[in-house]
Amino acid sequence: MRVLLQAHLDTEKTNDIIRSGKMPQVMQEIVGAFKPESSYFTADAGVRTMFLVFDMQDSSQMPPLTEPLFERFGAEVNYTPVMNLDDVQKGLSQLK
Numbered sequence: 001m002r003v004l005l006q007a008h009l010d011t012e013k014t015n016d017i018i019r020s021g022k023m024p025q026v027m028q029e030i031v032g033a034f035k036p037e038s039s040y041f042t043a044d045a046g047v048r049t050m051f052l053v054f055d056m057q058d059s060s061q062m063p064p065l066t067e068p069l070f071e072r073f074g075a076e077v078n079y080t081p082v083m084n085l086d087d088v089q090k091g092l093s094q095l096k
Helices: 011-020 023-034 059-073 085-093
Strands: 002-008 038-044 047-055 076-081
Touching (some): 023 047
Antiparallel strands (some): 002 047, 038 047
16 A cells, blocks of 8 residues: 655754764665655755555564664654555545
8 A cells, every 4th residue: 555654853853963973874765765766855844754655564563663763763653554646546436
């Protein structure tokens, strides 16, 4: 299932990682684990935020994917099922 992950990163924890010089490495490790089809980074609600769209094969993936975000960034995380245009068209074709 295609899923949108939204993670709001704690400012102080993220600042500490940036100051340590490890931010590029940490981001590569965390984002790489998701194998996203797309990833976006911005400020939302006044905090650093990442959006990742990826394929979740099974809900058991949530703990190993999410825990590093909680531990490293003190993140607040939301998962939302999403569709691309092909998915919408497939779904609409099933309506009677």
